[in-house]
Amino acid sequence: MIVEKYTTEKRNNKQVQILADFVVVGGGLSGVCAAITAARKGTKTVLVQDRPVLGGNASSEIRLWALGATSHMGNNNRWSREGGVIDEIMVENLYRNKEGNPVIFDTVLLEKVKNEENITLLLNTAVSSIEKADSRKIKSVYAFNSQNSIDYTISAPLFCDASGDGIVAFQAGASFRIGAESKDEFNESFAPDEAYGQLLGHSMFFYTKELDHPVKYVAPSYALKDISQIPRHKIIRKDMTGCNFWWFEYGGRLDTIHETEEIKWELSKVIFGVWDYIKNSGKFEDVENLTLEWVGNVPGKRESRRFEGLYMMKQQDVIKQHCFDDAVAFGGWALDLHPADGIYSTHSGCTQWHAKGVYDIPYRCFVSKDIDNLFLAGRIISASHVAFGSTRVMVTCGFGAQAVGMAASICTEEKMLPAHILENGNIKKLQNETESGRTKYFKYAHRLILQFNQPRPCISYFKPSIIRNTCQCGMAQTRCISSSVATSKC
Numbered sequence: 001m002i003v004e005k006y007t008t009e010k011r012n013n014k015q016v017q018i019l020a021d022f023v024v025v026g027g028g029l030s031g032v033c034a035a036i037t038a039a040r041k042g043t044k045t046v047l048v049q050d051r052p053v054l055g056g057n058a059s060s061e062i063r064l065w066a067l068g069a070t071s072h073m074g075n076n077n078r079w080s081r082e083g084g085v086i087d088e089i090m091v092e093n094l095y096r097n098k099e100g101n102p103v104i105f106d107t108v109l110l111e112k113v114k115n116e117e118n119i120t121l122l123l124n125t126a127v128s129s130i131e132k133a134d135s136r137k138i139k140s141v142y143a144f145n146s147q148n149s150i151d152y153t154i155s156a157p158l159f160c161d162a163s164g165d166g167i168v169a170f171q172a173g174a175s176f177r178i179g180a181e182s183k184d185e186f187n188e189s190f191a192p193d194e195a196y197g198q199l200l201g202h203s204m205f206f207y208t209k210e211l212d213h214p215v216k217y218v219a220p221s222y223a224l225k226d227i228s229q230i231p232r233h234k235i236i237r238k239d240m241t242g243c244n245f246w247w248f249e250y251g252g253r254l255d256t257i258h259e260t261e262e263i264k265w266e267l268s269k270v271i272f273g274v275w276d277y278i279k280n281s282g283k284f285e286d287v288e289n290l291t292l293e294w295v296g297n298v299p300g301k302r303e304s305r306r307f308e309g310l311y312m313m314k315q316q317d318v319i320k321q322h323c324f325d326d327a328v329a330f331g332g333w334a335l336d337l338h339p340a341d342g343i344y345s346t347h348s349g350c351t352q353w354h355a356k357g358v359y360d361i362p363y364r365c366f367v368s369k370d371i372d373n374l375f376l377a378g379r380i381i382s383a384s385h386v387a388f389g390s391t392r393v394m395v396t397c398g399f400g401a402q403a404v405g406m407a408a409s410i411c412t413e414e415k416m417l418p419a420h421i422l423e424n425g426n427i428k429k430l431q432n433e434t435e436s437g438r439t440k441y442f443k444y445a446h447r448l449i450l451q452f453n454q455p456r457p458c459i460s461y462f463k464p465s466i467i468r469n470t471c472q473c474g475m476a477q478t479r480c481i482s483s484s485v486a487t488s489k490c
C-alpha cells in the first residue's frame with residue numbers, strides 16, 4: 001500500500017533520461033523507415049510517436065492509402081518500385097492483408113519496429129519541447145507519455161524530425177515556409193494564386209456497413225444541415241466509404257497547425273451531415289440497413305510547415321526530371337494541388353500534373369540548412385509548395401527517410417554531422433549503402449523498362465512535357481489519375 005501525505009510542494013512526474021545515437025520524432029511511415037534503416041546498421045535509435053500506433057496518416061486512426069512513384073498505376077511509372085524497408089513493409093502487408101484492413105497494417109508496422117533490438121519505441125509519447133546545445137545544435141527533446149505519466153528527456157548527437165508539423169525543427173529555430181511561393185520566386189508556372197488557395201487542408205473519413213435489419217440514424221445537432229453547401233454533393237453515392245472521401249477536405253484557409261481542432265470540428269460536421277443526407281434525405285434507395293461503422297477522430301494533415309534545407313526542390317526538378325549528384329531517393333506522384341476551400345470549393349477536388357517519369361530527390365533536401373544535427377523527413381522536407389505536391393505521398397516519404405536513416409548511421413560511425421555527407425566523397429558511400437538496400441536498383445530498372453519495353457500507349461509518351469489532369473468528379477484518386485492517361489472518363 002502507498003500512502004503519501006499532503007505536501008505544500010509541487011510534485012513532479014517520474015523522470016526518465018535516455019541517451020541514444022539518433023532520435024526520430026514522429027512514427028509515420030517516414031519516421032518508421034528512418035528508424036529501422038538506422039537501427040539495422042547498429043545505430044541506437046529512439047522512435048518517439050505521440051499516438052498508440054505507428055503509420056501516421058496510414059495508421060488505423062486515419063486510414064489513408066500509402067502510395068508512391070507508381071501513382072496508383074495511373075501514369076508512366078507503373079513499373080517503378082521503391083526498395084528497402086518501405087518495400088518490405090508493403091510486400092508484407094500485401095501478403096498478410098490483401099483486403100487492406102488498416103488494423104492489420106498497424107500490426108505489420110509495430111512488428112517491424114519491435115523486431116529491431118536497436119530501437120527504443122516510445123508510443124503515446126509526445127515531444128513538447130527541445131533544448132539546444134548551441135545556436136545551431138539540438139541537445140535533447142522533452143516528451144510526455146499521458147498513459148504512464150512519465151516525462152522523458154531524450155538526448156543524442158543526431159535528430160530527425162518526421163513529425164509532420166515539424167515540432168523539433170520549429171522549436172530549434174530552423175527556417176520554414178507555410179503556403180505557396182509566388183510564381184515569380186522560382187519561376188513555377190503551377191504556383192497557385194490566392195483565389196485557388198495556397199495551402200492544402202485536412203481530411204477525415206468514415207466507414208459504413210450493411211446489417212441484416214433496418215437501423216435508424218439521428219444526426220447530432222452539430223451535423224451539417226444544408227447539403228447544398230457542398231457544391232459537389234451530387235457525386236456522393238451510398239456505397240462510397242473511407243478514402244473515396246479524400247475530397248472531404250477543409251482548413252486550407254486556416255492555420256493548419258494551431259487551428260487543427262477547429263478544422264476537425266468542421267470535418268465532423270460534414271461527415272455526420274453527409275451521413276444524415278444519405279440515410280434520411282430520401283434521395284438514396286436501399287439505405288435502411290446501412291449503419292456507420294467507424295468515423296475518424298484524428299484528421300489527416302496534408303500540409304503545414306516546409307523547412308528549408310541545403311537545397312529546395314522545385315516544379316522544374318520534378319517535371320524535367322533533373323538528375324542530382326547527391327540523389328538518394330526518387331518520387332513519381334503527380335504535382336497534386338488542391339483548392340484551399342476544399343469541400344466547399346466549386347473547383348474540382350484536386351489538380352494533378354504528371355511528369356513523364358520518376359525524378360530525383362537530392363540528399364540536401366533532407367538536411368536542415370540552419371540546424372547542424374537535424375535531418376528532415378516526410379512532408380516537411382525542403383521543397384516548394386508545388387514540388388511538395390508530389391514529394392508528400394507516404395511511400396515516397398518513407399523511401400527518402402530510409403536515406404536519412406542510412407546517413408544517420410554513417411554520421412554515427414564517422415562522428416560526422418549530416419552536411420559532412422556532402423564532403424570528401426561521403427555521398428557516394430551513402431548512395432552505395434542505399435543501393436545495397438535495393439533503392440537505386442528499382443529506379444534504374446524502371447528507366448530501362450521505359451526505354452526498351454514501352455508499355456501500352458499513354459498520352460504522356462506523345463506529349464512534349466506534361467499532362468494537366470483536372471479531376472472533375474471528386475472520385476477516388478485512382479480513377480482520376482488513370483483517366484488522365486488512359487481514358488477520358490472519370
Ligand SMILES: Cc1cc2nc3c(=O)[nH]c(=O)nc-3n(C[C@H](O)[C@H](O)[C@H](O)COP(=O)(O)OP(=O)(O)OC[C@H]3O[C@@H](n4cnc5c(N)ncnc54)[C@H](O)[C@@H]3O)c2cc1C
Pocket residue numbers: 025026027028029030031048049050051054055056057058064065066067068125126127128162163164165167201202203204246300301302377378379380392393394395397477
Ligand atoms: C486526406 C489525405 C489524403 C492523402 N492521400 C494520400 C494518398 O492517397 N497516398 C499517400 O501516400 N499520401 C497521401 N496523402 C499525403 C500523406 O498522407 C502525407 O503527406 C504523409 O503522411 C506525410 O508523412 P509524414 O511522415 O511526414 O507525416 P505523418 O504521416 O502525419 O506522420 C507524422 C507522425 O508524427 C507524429 N507526431 C506528430 N507530432 C508529434 C510529436 N510532437 N511527438 C511525437 N510524434 C508526433 C504523428 O502522430 C504522426 O504519426 C494524403 C494526405 C491526406 C491528409
